[in-house]
Amino acid sequence: MxxxxxxxxxxxxxxxxxxGAKNEALQILCAVMLTPEVVTIHNIPDIRDVNQLIHLLGDLGVKIKRLTPSSIQFQADDIHLDYLETEEYRVKAAALRGSVMLLGPMLARFRKGRIPRPGGDKIGRRKMDTHFLGFEKLGATFSYDREDGGFYKVDADNLKGTFMLLDEASVTGTANILMAAVMAEGETTIYNAACEPYLQQLAKMLNRMGAKITGIASNLLRIEGVTALKGTEHTILxxxxxxxxxxxxxxxxxxxxxxxxxxxxxxxxxxxxxxxxxxxxxxxxxxxxxxxxxxxxxxxxxxxxxxxxxxxxxxxxxxxxxxxxxxxxxxxxxxxxxxxxxxxxxxxxxxxxxxxxxxxxxxxxxxxxxxxxxxxxxxxxxxxxxxxxxxxxxxxxxxxxxxxxxxxxxxxxxxxxxxxxxxxxxxxxxxxxxx
CATH class of the missing domain: 3.65.10.10 (Enolpyruvate transferase domain)
Known part of the structure; x- marks a missing residue:
């Protein structure tokens, strides 16, 4: 210590x-999982939470090339889904609260996501219900195995767009659901969505990747699902x-x-x-x-x-x-x-x-x-x-x-x-x- x-x-x-903004970086880094193409991110802060997430992405198979101390190139074209079932993944992901935002991209692209109960600050209860209720509305099934060390699992044969009214304007919950919805079939409407600048940054980045999101900067987001996303370049606030x-x-x-x-x-x-x-x-x-x-x-x-x-x-x-x-x-x-x-x-x-x-x-x-x-x-x-x-x-x-x-x-x-x-x-x- x-x-x-x-x-x-x-x-x-x-x-x-x-x-660079920590809370934006955690969302943006998870979004690189949505495409097999190259995503370049600038102004990444050199802090523990962000570095832990970058290492976790590398363990999942994302290719990482550091261009400068604050700019990194990512390519998620060969993801090791079997790593999600390992004890090493359980330990590393549990130490980082931001790892929960990997669920949306994994669900969108691979139709499955696994995450242990995440860590982070000890500042009181930080419930996860908003994330999983949103995934379920998109058509995913959710399970939580307490005996399995507190492991959250989401699976979907197909994601379908729908209307949802979030129970709270959760920033990470909105980000997670948004990243899942961009590749769902049909139109998704998210009401009572968070609209922080970092969420706006994520939505703009996704649109540059080929997503179709409207209502950015408001609490009413509309997403028309697409079948695939491409690479992009992004600078963190x-x-x-x-x-x-x-x-x-x-x-x-x-x-x-x-x-x-x-x-x-x-x-x-x-x-x-x-x-x-x-x-x-x-x-x-x-x-x-x-x-x-x-x-x-x-x-x-x-x-x-x-x-x-x-x-x-x-x-x-x-x-x-x-x-x-x-x-x-x-x-x-x-x-x-x-x-x-x-x-x-x-x-x-x-x-x-x-x-x-x-x-x-x-x-x-x-x-x-x-x-x-x-x-x-x-x-x-x-x-x-x-x-x-x-x-x-x-x-x-x-x-x-x-x-x-x-x-x-x-x-x-x-x-x-x-x-x-x-x-x-x-x-x-x-x-x-x-x-």
Whole structure:
């Protein structure tokens, strides 16, 4: 287990480039299974979750040729379906939650899919029902063998298009069903579909491969099935979660940072939510400039009541940035209620922030109230453990703003989602040592 040793109270200054989007990469990489032709993907982040999926694709028989550190050529023209039944596949796929999105492409092209119960962050229940209900509506049969180590199996002699109303706007569920439906017979309509930018990117890529998808960027997708897909080239968006993390980091550490090449039009309400915390920013073409701020003040609602920041399906605020908003509010002037609706264990890391000196009331598993210090009190360095990707970076931001030295253990969780985060932050003035 590796750790970060952070010397806090350092002001950063400089430019930082966000990595390719992790959540998009996991979908796009699974989509290479849909065609025997060459698919080239650019701006792939060099992070643990993505690298594990690339290795898993290689084990399945996908030919992989790295063109540059962030560009890879894939060709799935000789897939080893027998590998799906091996213990090695069970172990590797179970360690990666994103592996579940292999089911849709495998079902579309090979009419069978196998996946063990996937891993990932321990942030509460993350049910899989949406995926399998969608597959069943397309004509697949689903089975789950608890005695077989928790193995999900889907099979189909033929997939047929249909109308479906998803029980929730699940991003991975929509992606999985969409990839299965593009090669189903007839027309499929998916209502209450997720419409995040990453889902839009997947749909546009599939259309370039020969799919016929309309309604992109809405919650109503229509797919006219085709018999085969061809190769394509695709560039992954910059990671909006990393961009939001850098905005919060700049405010907490009173740093002057320019975040480069942000694709601002794809960020939705993310910049506006941080502005409501009082954080100043300037859009300079496609860059976001965050000036050094001594103070930032949380807005109240028009009637004077306390601001509440809650997660919601796109175009609402992404749940992956609630941890960052929470930690950023610690040094703001004012009070904010953080309402994490989607996962019941994601706020439990606040006990470490309280130990560092933050004024936070954990109301219940879903809600926390932050009373900002307004720089009157500085956090103090402590030793702590990263429970998941986003909480880990929130703790890193807190440690970088704190007085003294902090140790964060289990940084493998941070490495799952943030590429060389210590190296990139040290380049603009941080003091982070990897132990």
């Amino acid at each position: 590796a750790s970060f040793k952070i010397t806090g109270d350092q002001r950063l200054k400089g430019e930082i480039i966000p990595q 910059p990671d909006m979660i990393e961009i939001g993390s850098f905005i919060g980091l700049a405010a907490m550490t009173q740093s002057e940072i320019t975040i480069k090449d942000c694709r601002i039009a794809e960020l939705g309400i993310i910049p506006d939510v941080f502005k409501r915390l009082g954080i100043q920013m300037e859009f300079r073409n496609d860059d976001i400039f965050i000036p050094a701020q001594e103070h930032y003040r949380i807005e109240n609602y028009l009637d004077g009541s306390t601001l509440s920041v809650a997660d919601a399906p796109w175009p609402g605020f992404t749940p992956d940035l609630l941890s960052i908003v929470l930690v950023t509010a610690i040094q703001a002037q004012g009070t904010v209620l953080i309402h994490q609706k989607m996962f019941e264990s994601r706020l439990f890391f606040v006990d470490k922030l309280i130990e560092m000196g933050a004024q936070i009331i954990l109301c219940d598993p879903h809600r926390a109230t932050v009373i900002g210090h307004n720089r009157e009190t500085q956090l103090r360095g402590i030793r702590m453990t990263s429970p998941d990707i986003r909480a880990g970076v929130a703790l890193l931001i807190a440690a970088m703003s704190a007085k003294g030295v902090s140790i964060i253990d289990n940084i493998e969780q941070i490495d799952r989602g943030y590429q060389y985060i210590d190296t990139r932050l040290n380049a603009i003035g941080a003091e982070i040592i990897r132990l």
